[in-house]
Amino acid sequence: MPGLGLYVHIPFCTKKCDYCDFNSCSMDSFDDAREIVDGYLEALLREAEIQSAAARELGAKVVTVYLGGGTPTCLSEESLRLLVTAVLRVFPVAHNAEITVEANPGTVDSRKLGLLRDIGVTRLSIGIQSLDDSLLARLGRAHSASDSIRAFHVAREAGFDNISVDLIYAIPGQIMKDWKETLDGALEFRPEHISTYGLMLEEGTPLWGDVKSGKQAPCDEDLEIDMYYLAKDKLELAGYRHYEISNFALPGYESRHNIVYWRLEPYIGLGAGAHSYVDGERRSNLTDPTDYLRSIKSSGSAVCESEAFSKADEMSTVMILGLRMVAGVSEEEFRLRFGVSMRDAFGTAIEKGLALGLLEWDRERLRLTRRGLMLSNEAMGEFL
Ligand code: SF4
Secondary structure (H helix, E strand, O other): OOOOOOOEEEOEOOOOOOOOOOOEEEEHOOOOOOHHHHHHHHHHHHHHHHHHHHHHHOOOOOEEEEEEEEEEOOOOHHHHHHHHHHHHHOOEEEEEEEEEEEEOOOOOEEEEEEEHHHHOOEEEEEEOOOOOHHHHHHHHOOHHHHHHHHHHHHHHOOOOOOOEEEEEEEOOOHHHHHHHHHHHHHHOOOOEEEEEOOOOOOOOHHHHHHHHOOOOOOOOHHHHHHHHHHHHHHHHOOOEEEEEEEEEEEOOOOOOOHHHHOOOOOOEEEEOOOOEEEEEEEEEEEOOOHHHHHHHHHHHOOOEEEEEEHHHHHHHHHHHOOOOOOOOOEEHHHHHHOOHHHHHHHHHHHHHHHHHEEEEEEEOOOEEEEHHOOOHHHHHHHHO
């Protein structure tokens, strides 16, 4: 049994961003925010107790913990302490586990970050997104570029030596010069890890509405591709290893938690909308925080969907997720896991990807080509 990943979802944010369709809500949207947050944390702790018993039964150690959201750092110091210490106490956590907390600029200060370090958090992931104030305003972010710079330095002073920053490109109105300046600015901090995401205009979000009504022009597709490759080339030149479609790391600082997902190893998700994958079964929790907390209170579970994976489902998911990693999928590991060769299971999909120049063999590993990285959906669709 490989180690377990553990994800804890905090769905609250100080403000909902204009492009966001994640399972998150603004604290202001509740009349009784304090009560909802306290009730939610209570439910999380109950779910943690129940799920930790299941983890112990499996005999597996938790090797990565990830508090994501939403914005975990919009919780008070007291709530963060209570939550993180309880999770680390009830689960069988490996002594060298990677423990990440997502943070947003404007919700952290030296006391809160010092506390996170003191209670065992090893890694911080900061949502910087852009170092251009007008683009941050277009995204509806609740912080400025100088807040981001301050947050990064405060995190270093608090002792974080493993920091990731998230950046977004293909923002309506963003030109190549803006993107280059954000990349250069981020490189000046020298974070250990950088994630770069092309903005998705999600239907129903305010930014999608602005583009649909013609108030904002969407980013040109060719420009988006050029922005992707600019990030790849610039970050690689600066010593970062491109290890997943959207992720770059200094050697040894790859996100261990996300690698659990990309290898389809077992993980447990706690909280509203969280997913788990244990014993070949994928489960999802209710997404609405109030529904979630009521359900945990009444029955101890908030699972609303579960799906048992057949061997064929598992093989195809291993290919689709595994190809996200730049090193690709090992033929040998695939055969050991499933007792069948990758070429026998997916001969047609592989041949098609090779012929289109989207896939290539690197010794015994099948991986995306440089072109395939940008057209990954096309390549992966063949493995469904
Ligand atoms: S901070 Fe993140 S989760 Fe919260 S609204 Fe903005 S994009 Fe969504």
